[in-house]
Amino acid sequence: MKVExxxxxxxxxxxxxxxxxxxxxxxEARIKRVALTSPExxxxxxxxxxxxxxxxxxxxxxxxxxxxxxxxxxxxQPVIIIRNQEGKVNGFLNACSHKGTTLCRTQQGNKxxxxxxxxxxxxxxxxxxxxYMPRMEEGFPADRNLAAHNLTKIAKxxxxxxxxxxxxxxxxxxxxxHLGDIxxxxxxxxxxxxxxFEVVRxxxxxxYHGNWKLLIExxxxxxxxxxxxxxxxxxxxxxxx
Numbered sequence: 001m002k003v004e005x006x007x008x009x010x011x012x013x014x015x016x017x018x019x020x021x022x023x024x025x026x027x028e029a030r031i032k033r034v035a036l037t038s039p040e041x042x043x044x045x046x047x048x049x050x051x052x053x054x055x056x057x058x059x060x061x062x063x064x065x066x067x068x069x070x071x072x073x074x075x076x077q078p079v080i081i082i083r084n085q086e087g088k089v090n091g092f093l094n095a096c097s098h099k100g101t102t103l104c105r106t107q108q109g110n111k112x113x114x115x116x117x118x119x120x121x122x123x124x125x126x127x128x129x130x131x132y133m134p135r136m137e138e139g140f141p142a143d144r145n146l147a148a149h150n151l152t153k154i155a156k157x158x159x160x161x162x163x164x165x166x167x168x169x170x171x172x173x174x175x176x177x178h179l180g181d182i183x184x185x186x187x188x189x190x191x192x193x194x195x196x197f198e199v200v201r202x203x204x205x206x207x208y209h210g211n212w213k214l215l216i217e218x219x220x221x222x223x224x225x226x227x228x229x230x231x232x233x234x235x236x237x238x239x240x241x
Contacts, residue, residue, distance in 0.1 A: 019034060051168045128152075
């Protein structure tokens with residue numbers, strides 16, 4: 001069995017054979033448990049999946065008005081999704097271009113007047129352009145280039161059926177290619193009513209202290225634990241039926 005290596009950058013090349021247990025007699029390969037906790041694998045996942053591909057960010061009806069914003073993360077990068085004066089959905093890193101201070105500290109809100117950094121009061125418009133900095137006339141030459149200090153844009157931001165997706169990788173393939181047949185499911189959701197899909201107010205958020213793959217393994221690959229661990233949930237579902 002051929003096992004590839006992949007260069008991740010900071011961590012160097014990864015030899016995947018160290019994460020695979022291969023049985024020559026049965027020709028079976030099993031992933032070792034260390035693959036679920038390996039820092040090298042995690043770094044690779046951040047680079048190539050969460051920071052290098054398309055991921056879902058928010059829904060357009062969560063930012064319906066000019067200046068409405070929604071904050072989230074793309075891999076390890078905090079980002080802002082905001083609607084500009086023309087109604088276009090923009091995306092930026094949630095960090096001032098000066099010293100990296102967080103610009104929006106709440107998950108949702110409105111910045112119709114633009115962004116103002118709380119550290120040095122640098123001000124940006126809804127397209128991320130630097131418009132003002134204190135004592136600008138005194139501290140910068142006449143030929144200063146303010147555009148060099150604009151907010152860092154998310155490389156790609158696109159929508160399908162009101163769902164907003166983004167990628168930090170400018171060379172990523174098209175959103176349509178990434179979604180594939182999932183577009184049919186999104187369209188079916190929107191066709192359930194004349195008003196389309198709506199994200200209602202009120203969320204219940206919890207922080208999971210563990211590797212994301214363990215959560216997928218438990219929820220997507222192990223249905224046998226449901227009767228013993230989720231008895232109450234099963235009763236609620238049965239009552240609805």
